[in-house]
Amino acid sequence: FSTLKQFFANIDDHQMDWLRLFILMLSIQWVLYTIKDLIGWPQQWADDINFFTSFIDVGIIYFLSFKGLRQDAILQNELANASPHEPKEPDGKTQQKYAKSALSDEDSERILGKLHKALETDALYNDSMLSLRSLSDHTKISTNYISQVINQKLNCNFFDFVNKFRIEAAMKQLTNKERKIPVLEIAHNVGFNSKSTFNTAFKRHTGLTPTEYRKQH
Template identity: 65%
Template sequence: MMQNLISHEPAVLLLGMTMCLFMALYFFVDSKDSKSPRRFLAGFMFVYGLTFADNFLDTSGISLQYPHVTGLLVPSFFLLGPLIYFYIRDMCDSRAYILDKSRYRHFILPVISILLMSAFYMFPEQFKRTLLTGENIIPETGFFLLGILGIMLVQIILPLQILYYLIRSYQILLQYFTRLKDFFANIEDQRLDWLRILLLMMSVQWIIYAYDDLIGWPEHWHDVIDFYTTLVDVGIIYFLSFKGLRHVAISGQEMTDRLSGEPKDRPVGSGNGARQKYAKSALSADDIKRILSKLQHALEGDELFNDSMLSLRSLSDHTRISTNNISQAINQSLECNFFDFINGFRIKEAMKQLRKSGEDKIPVLEIAHAVGFNSKSTFNAAFKRHCGLTPTEYRRQQASPD
């Protein structure tokens, strides 16, 4: 049964390659302008398609028939890391797109890999065939030893390079998630969680491929693992294609406007860092006190905290206080971010509703939506962070006699 499945691997590889090339063309043509992150996504899909093509040449036996095609596509694999990193970076900050000289350095390794493999490319056809069949008969000459050394270096450098860009991509997403809390009261729709899932899937694949390249799987596992990793690769492509299309459709303009007019160096967190950042600010302690009073009136008197779409920008428009001054007042005086500041008002109102009993008792989910939360899970997490209890536990505690 398993052997029958494995025999279909070339067909699966062709399916993945075709999908990659089609989506690469689509994303490239559909890019709205030269600064669209989709350009990087198109490049990533194209190179990912080349990995399927390289694997197909191997599993179909074409490499044995025409040994000179072996390894020709490998240098392009060094583009995978930079392309997915730039795509994620520009999705998280549309103003980051500048293909300047500082970015060109990320594309040096493909050139270096060509130089490292140049000796291997000049190997005689018969010698390449013996390497592919595992005979490993190496002539005692410097030229052949140099070629083998080049291959080994490429096999070591490639997984390390991809690991570096996976880590950098994770860091970009974490920074983005932290910054969201300075601008939005609800962040579920803004978090780009699908990119985290993508990076997780790619990280699992990286572990499998790195182990195979650097150590190698036992012979009786090798074909099975290759087949299932191919299936996962195809799954990654379909996942990325669907999410890439869907994300741009619902959030493309939003990503352009999301942080418009906001300083990129806004302090993250609170405490001493925020105070040092605002040390030269023109706002006095009395100014901050007046701002907080006006914010409290708007949020409690006008019940703005009930608005699930409330943002720093909309609060600024309502109060006619600049976003910078609102942020400074919250960060410096209350030592919290906008997200936690608004949730404090929501939790306070929720606690009042949860204390009701009898006929006035309201379901927890209804309370969550009424005070501005989009989901029960987010409400539970925020409530527990502020009170140390879940809403249900808090209600039970209030209902029980002392």
């Protein structure tokens, strides 16, 4: 998922979680066919049930095709709008990779300032669908330069860059003494799609789970 993290601030919808639903549909089919083989259907229901199982068969095929093509289209759209040479992960060779870049240190600092404004002041991190492309559209800065500045100046990828702001916003809500907001609600407030992803990101940044952090503060 390292490539996804270069382009998306929330990769939940771009992973293969939809396969769980596909597996569930297959399981239902398996149960129906097992019942049919073991005890058969009542004669008065046979035609209707056979039609239903055939309908599910076709539905599964269309579902799998649609989801697979849709996910590929989403990722390919982001990749097509970015440089094919953008790094997959920041590492010790980052400076060397950008050695021939026309972007000066002064320009990099200016871009970094705009990115911080977009995330801090404009609170774009609240958008769970935020991507490198949408941030580029908002700031009027090319995806190439955004990616370069984040990798080169901050030594992280787009995913971690955005999540840093989300976690900082979540920390403020977790320590709100006037209103104890549920953890799941906080996760959604700051742009995460699921509690599990929020917990993982929060612990990665703070060393504590959201609940542990709240207890200590």
